[in-house]
Structure formats: structure tokens, C-alpha cells
Amino acid sequence: MNLNTKTQIKNNHNKAENFFLDIKSGLQNTPKKLSSKYFYDEIGDELFQKIMAMPEYYLTQCELDIFKNKTAEIADLITSDSSPFDLIELGAGDAMKSSYFLKYLVDKGTDFTYMPIDISGNILSILQEKLEKNIPELHTVCLEGEYFEMLNKAAALSSRRKVILFLGGNIGNMELEEAYHFCSGLKQNLAAGDQLLIGFDLKKNPHTILNAYNDKTGITAAFNLNLLTRINRELDADFDLKEFQHYQTYDPVSGACRSYLVSLVDQVVTIDQTSISFKENELIDMEVSQKFSEEDIKELAEKSGFEIKGEIRDSKNWFIDSVWTVTK
Ligand SMILES: C[S@@+](CC[C@H](N)C(=O)[O-])C[C@H]1O[C@@H](n2cnc3c(N)ncnc32)[C@H](O)[C@@H]1O
Helix, strand or coil: CCCCEEEECCCCEEEEEEEEHHHHHHCCCCECCCCHHHHEEEEEEHHHHHHHHEEEEEEEEHHHHHHHHHHHHHHHHHHCCCCCCCEEEEHHHHHHCCHHHHHHHHHHHEEEEEEEEEHHHHHHHHHHHHHHCCCCCCCEEEEECCHHHHHHHHHHHCCEEEEEECCCCHHHHHHHHHHHHHHHHHCCCCCCCCCEEEEECCCCCCCHHHHHHHHCHHHHHHHHHHHHHHHHHHHCCCCCCCCCCEEEECCCCCEEEEEEEEECEEEEECCCCCEECCCCCCEEEEEECCCCCCHHHHHHHCCCCCCEEEECCCCCCEEEEEEEEEEE
């Protein structure tokens, strides 16, 4: 395959069926739970872009500070081995931050192919268009699907060394145990010398954290409620959005910031042929946004078999992009 093209590869195998089965089993669980990976339909993508632009959502500005102002430091850490590589971004979204780094590498004449992976085909199309316009020289292969299945596709396309980007709040959207299994799985899929640049939002003043996910404008609430709209549309369900309310918590001890939807009344919702009962005040667990200490980061790297090669912090010291190497 010629990788010197703008390519989009999709894996839509069983997509609708998996969505249905995950939603049904999550809502039959106690407590009820929905996976935040399903937030990202066309409207969800747009709402997430609005979240990133909110002044309260400090994560964007922190990581932008790193990617805009410390680009050379990032490049030094991942291009110390000067061989060509594949830069694979997991959950790339609109690559708002990483595109500064892509431009820097292209301007330096670095030999690499950018492979963004995202479950949302919509955001990948937006990204591809943006990259074609702003960095036309960039070699891009967009991979639409789940992290690991598309990482395998990337490995099948090219045997060059791999640098994985996993930015923003993505690792934080996993429970700690899940994050450990995820990083261990990544290591199994990589070879000695491959690298991972992974973003961690640090524990900080609890008010700052809670405000970032509990905005007064209601954008985060709309982002959560939009998953019910998506389920109504795609799975023939009848959620009444007026009967659900967004609720956000932050526990500064564990570092878990959690989004819930609260059922405001006793109600029964039908999804396809299945009835799901809600008690008044019953919760749906929607998303965790885990915050980390420096010790948590070290422990996660060591436990999952990586060596920390370096780290870059924003000027407020609120966020770390940590660079890990596979030693084998
Ligand atoms: C919170 S956004 C962050 C986007 C980007 N990393 C950033 O920092 O701006 C998460 C992105 O990951 C994608 N995503 C979430 N779960 C995924 C999964 N299991 N496989 C592939 N993509 C996923 C979503 O579609 C979304 O674009």
C-alpha cells in the first residue's frame, strides 16, 4: 500500500450491533452504566469541541501550552532515534493540540506518517480536511474504529517503529485498573524502542477540577444527554430527556471526577423491544475523568512495563505529557 496518500480506512464491522449490545447490557447493570466512547456522534463531536473551547475546561490550554511552546522538547524525546516512524494518535479527535507538533515535524523534514485512530468517522473526516488544508505535505492514514483493532491495522500497514500519542483526558476516561490493562495491552502490541506520549491531568484544587466539568452554560450536561438522543435515534428508544439531569462529582482523595445522569422520576424506557426501569433519583454512570498524582503516573508506567524517558509540563504545572519507552 502506498502510504504517501491521504487515506481513510474504516472498520464498521458489527458497529451497530456492538452499540446495541453495550447499551442494553450497561442499562441492565446495577448500577446502570454507559460507555463514554459512545458520546462521539456528529453532535457529540461538536459539543466536545465546544467543551474544549470553554474557559473552565483548562485541560485544553494546558496541553496547548505544551504542544505550542515546548514542541522542540517533545521532538527531542521522540526523534532521538532518527529512523522513520509512524505517529499513531489514539482517539485523535480534531488533533487540535497535536497538529502543532505535526507541523513542526513536517517543517523539519522528518520522515513519518501520521495515523490518527478514532471511533468517530465524522471527526476523522473533519480532521482529514483540516490537515489537507493546513499541512498539505503531511502523509496521513486515518483509521476509523476502536483503539486496539485499528492499532493492529496500522501494524499490518507498516513495520516502521511506532510512536503512540494518547492525549488530553483520554487515559483519564478509564478506571485506574482499566488504564493499567490498557497500557499493558499497548505494550504487548508494540516492539522494543517504540514510544508512547501520554497525557495526564494532575490532581489540583478540587474546585478548579469540578468547575471544568460542571459548567454553568450547560455544555457538559448537553454532551452527556446527547448520548440518550443518540440511543433514541439509532436504537429506536424513547428516552424523555426532560426526565434526566446531569450531575457531576469530584473526589479529591481518589482523583475521580464522575459524570452521572439522574432519573428525575420513576419511569420505564424502551430500547428496541427491551424495557428498562428507572427509580426516581437512580443514576446512570456516564464517564470518569481520572486525575493523577506523579506517583500514580510512575506506578502505571512501571506496572505496565514501560520506562519513563521524560516528561513535559505546562507552565502552571497542572498537566504532564509523559514519554514512555518499551524496553521488552
Ligand atoms: C475526550 S476526546 C479527546 C480528543 C483528543 N485526544 C484531545 O485531547 O483533544 C476523546 C476522543 O477519543 C475517541 N475515542 C473514545 N473512545 C475510543 C475508542 N475506544 N476507540 C477509538 N476512539 C475512541 C472519541 O471519539 C474522541 O474523539
